[in-house]
Amino acid sequence: MSKVRNMEEFAALSGISRPTVSKYFNNPDSVRASTRARIEAALDLHDYRPNIFAMNQNRKLTKNLGIVVPYLADPFFAEIARNLEQRCIAAGYRPTLYSAHGKTETEIDILNDLRMLKPAGVLLAPLGRTSNRAEIEKFCKDVPTVLFDSNIEGVGAAFVGSDNASFINQSVEYLCRSGEPPFFFEMETPANPNARKRASAYVAKMEQLGLEPRIEQAKGEGWAFEEIGYQGAVTLLERGKMPTNTLLCSNDRLAIGVLAAFYEHGVKVGRDADCQMRVAGHDDHPFARFTGPSLTTVAHDYDTVANRSVEMLFDLIRNDGRFHTRLEVLFSSHLVLRASA
Amino acid sequence: MSKVRNMEEFAALSGISRPTVSKYFNNPDSVRASTRARIEAALDLHDYRPNIFAMNQNRKLTKNLGIVVPYLADPFFAEIARNLEQRCIAAGYRPTLYSAHGKTETEIDILNDLRMLKPAGVLLAPLGRTSNRAEIEKFCKDVPTVLFDSNIEGVGAAFVGSDNASFINQSVEYLCRSGEPPFFFEMETPANPNARKRASAYVAKMEQLGLEPRIEQAKGEGWAFEEIGYQGAVTLLERGKMPTNTLLCSNDRLAIGVLAAFYEHGVKVGRDADCQMRVAGHDDHPFARFTGPSLTTVAHDYDTVANRSVEMLFDLIRNDGRFHTRLEVLFSSHLVLRASA
DNA sequence: ATAAATATTTTACGCGCGTAAAATTCCAGC
DNA sequence: GCTGGAATTTTACGCGCGTAAAATATTTAT
Numbered sequence: 006m007s008k009v010r011n012m013e014e015f016a017a018l019s020g021i022s023r024p025t026v027s028k029y030f031n032n033p034d035s036v037r038a039s040t041r042a043r044i045e046a047a048l049d050l051h052d053y054r055p056n057i058f059a060m061n062q063n064r065k066l067t068k069n070l071g072i073v074v075p076y077l078a079d080p081f082f083a084e085i086a087r088n089l090e091q092r093c094i095a096a097g098y099r100p101t102l103y104s105a106h107g108k109t110e111t112e113i114d115i116l117n118d119l120r121m122l123k124p125a126g127v128l129l130a131p132l133g134r135t136s137n138r139a140e141i142e143k144f145c146k147d148v149p150t151v152l153f154d155s156n157i158e159g160v161g162a163a164f165v166g167s168d169n170a171s172f173i174n175q176s177v178e179y180l181c182r183s184g185e186p187p188f189f190f191e192m193e194t195p196a197n198p199n200a201r202k203r204a205s206a207y208v209a210k211m212e213q214l215g216l217e218p219r220i221e222q223a224k225g226e227g228w229a230f231e232e233i234g235y236q237g238a239v240t241l242l243e244r245g246k247m248p249t250n251t252l253l254c255s256n257d258r259l260a261i262g263v264l265a266a267f268y269e270h271g272v273k274v275g276r277d278a279d280c281q282m283r284v285a286g287h288d289d290h291p292f293a294r295f296t297g298p299s300l301t302t303v304a305h306d307y308d309t310v311a312n313r314s315v316e317m318l319f320d321l322i323r324n325d326g327r328f329h330t331r332l333e334v335l336f337s338s339h340l341v342l343r344a345s346a
Numbered sequence: 347m348s349k350v351r352n353m354e355e356f357a358a359l360s361g362i363s364r365p366t367v368s369k370y371f372n373n374p375d376s377v378r379a380s381t382r383a384r385i386e387a388a389l390d391l392h393d394y395r396p397n398i399f400a401m402n403q404n405r406k407l408t409k410n411l412g413i414v415v416p417y418l419a420d421p422f423f424a425e426i427a428r429n430l431e432q433r434c435i436a437a438g439y440r441p442t443l444y445s446a447h448g449k450t451e452t453e454i455d456i457l458n459d460l461r462m463l464k465p466a467g468v469l470l471a472p473l474g475r476t477s478n479r480a481e482i483e484k485f486c487k488d489v490p491t492v493l494f495d496s497n498i499e500g501v502g503a504a505f506v507g508s509d510n511a512s513f514i515n516q517s518v519e520y521l522c523r524s525g526e527p528p529f530f531f532e533m534e535t536p537a538n539p540n541a542r543k544r545a546s547a548y549v550a551k552m553e554q555l556g557l558e559p560r561i562e563q564a565k566g567e568g569w570a571f572e573e574i575g576y577q578g579a580v581t582l583l584e585r586g587k588m589p590t591n592t593l594l595c596s597n598d599r600l601a602i603g604v605l606a607a608f609y610e611h612g613v614k615v616g617r618d619a620d621c622q623m624r625v626a627g628h629d630d631h632p633f634a635r636f637t638g639p640s641l642t643t644v645a646h647d648y649d650t651v652a653n654r655s656v657e658m659l660f661d662l663i664r665n666d667g668r669f670h671t672r673l674e675v676l677f678s679s680h681l682v683l684r685a686s687a
Numbered sequence: 688a689t690a691a692a693t694a695t696t697t698t699a700c701g702c703g704c705g706t707a708a709a710a711t712t713c714c715a716g717c
Numbered sequence: 718g719c720t721g722g723a724a725t726t727t728t729a730c731g732c733g734c735g736t737a738a739a740a741t742a743t744t745t746a747t
Binding site: 021022023024025028035036037040059062063 | 696698702
């Protein structure tokens with residue numbers, strides 16, 4: 006396994022002209038079978054890998070991909086990012102993972118950085134409300150981009166996400182038929198647009214059932230959802246009376262905070278006779294199984310969303326980075342029954 | 347803000363020769379003040395950014411850095427990675443974040459990928475026991491690398507981590523003086539070397555206190571620590587008798603699983619009179635505040651470890667990638683008293 | 688079998704920038 | 718004002734590879 010300096014040298018060793026070797030590395034099937042065989046024979050004899058910088062310099066479209074999430078310290082995004090990353094690698098691309106860390110500025114910085122990498126495409130889960138819409142729009146004009154998780158209307162070539170109405174229908178329906186109707190617990194000013202859609206889906210569903218919707222909002226901004234849920238629940242407890250004995254959280258991380266507050270204040274949660282409250286969430290957060298009590302929630306189909314997102318991006322790339330009309334794909338969810346409700 | 351194709355064109359527009367402009371971008375202080383002023387004047391007139399691929403092609407040492415963690419879906423690593431990333435960017439580097447996703451193969455793939463990027467340095471938190479030591483050693487010979495979190499003896503130019511003995515001393519001491527001495531709860535075959543060090547530190551500390559050390563091991567491999575902790579605790583409960591009423595977990599993620607199992611089985615955890623068990627952990631996991639009950643643990647000094655790690659790497663880079671002797675820096679920890687013990 | 692059509696390889700050039708060596712400018716100090 | 722040497726700038730070349738166009742080999746149709 007001798008080291009080879011460059012493609013020139015490797016081409017000489019394999020008895021093929023350099024440009025043909027270049028073609029091979031760009032797409033092994035684009036050279037004659039006999040040529041390919043000779044190259045591959047030389048390849049496991051003379052450990053050589055093309056210089057990635059020289060490769061990307063002249064290529065109009067690289068094999069680079071960007072995966073951008075709003076907050077990587079949230080295991081939900083970490084998990085989906087892992088999924089996406091692996092699928093991209095399997096398809097022969099070089100994904101780079103970025104987190105905006107919840108900051109508008111950082112999100113823009115990432116997109117500017119990404120631009121320099123001439124990526125073939127980008128999978129972007131935007132911050133949402135706090136995103137700089139103009140900047141993202143501009144970026145999407147230059148780089149083929151599929152949005153996921155958070156939709157920004159009209160931005161990007163496509164959106165792949167979960168159907169918030171489906172989430173809410175599942176949770177509200179279950180909670181209503183198994184006990185008191187739920188009141189909805191959310192952040193006052195959520196960054197993520199799904200939160201808003203869930204709230205209105207909740208109202209719609211309750212009205213459809215002929216029930217009065219009730220919403221309680223927790224104060225606080227940012228991405229420390231557990232803390233916000235905790236504080237919000239403490240406020241509710243201090244106020245004394247709950248709208249109903251069933252609390253439906255906009256998402257699981259809020260619910261985790263709520264459960265912590267209830268535990269601390271001796272409020273028994275669950276569906277047993279001696280329980281004072283029921284609590285449910287949405288998303289099926291990786292830790293939702295391990296709360297006390299374990300959290301009843303509604304689950305994304307991680308795999309399907311991840312799979313469809315990358316497939317959508319590959320379609321987009323094959324289609325020269327443009328779709329005739331912006332596509333939206335929404336996936337439905339399934340109830341995960343645990344102890345908390 | 348007109349677009350400029352390349353450095354040649356930009357140099358012409360600013361009235362400076364291209365190589366001088368190149369020097370400027372490499373280090374703004376390396377050109378005469380008057381020259382610098384002219385370049386910067388042109389810079390905010392003619393939106394230009396050097397092509398990153400062309401830049402890195404000929405440079406012997408790039409401004410790229412690698413940050414590699416074993417498992418990004420673990421919020422502990424997500425949090426520390428964020429810290430490291432921001433510090434690197436602040437210092438003018440371009441860090442790229444990688445996760446081995448708990449897999450030996452992936453870790454090697456990452457290092458091979460990293461090699462192509464000609465990074466100035468790498469911050470590596472290895473998988474630990476399941477790492478391919480030979481491969482990592484080879485990588486560290488070629489690329490200036492600082493290990494963090496998990497030490498691999500003799501590998502890399504330096505190691506920055508936490509002092510496991512300090513962790514154990516704090517927890518054991520506190521638990522002993524506030525109630526029954528703890529038994530130690532750990533995974534049977536932990537990947538992370540800190541686990542082993544904590545176990546032996548536990549034994550040493552107990553013996554020093556004249557107490558009999560007792561260790562219980564949970565079966566299971568991989569990175570699903572909560573699940574392993576949960577199952578381990580269920581096994582303990584089924585067996586019936588606990589060594590003592592105080593369970594000290596090797597890390598918080600195991601403890602989260604244990605707390606879930608105890609909750610489910612109606613075992614009351616905490617230090618109140620009516621509690622049957624006390625549970626404590628190590629690491630101060632981001633979610634440890636929100637367990638039921640909230641988890642007493644021992645905290646890393648995230649900031650200090652992150653800061654020292656990058657400083658160590660920058661020292662290493664300034665020192666041409668070599669230290670005379672391999673350095674090890676360990677930071678001590680502080681007890682975080684919560685409700686569980 | 689042979690000419691036309693097609694697939695494949697080669698020739699030739701350039702991408703955008705780093706960097707050594709040469710040329711120039713600069714700033715004392717006299 | 719002049720000279721020497723350091724600081725700075727310019728000249729000149731090459732990095733490793735992509736890719737259009739030209740040359741060649743291969744296949745197809747007659």
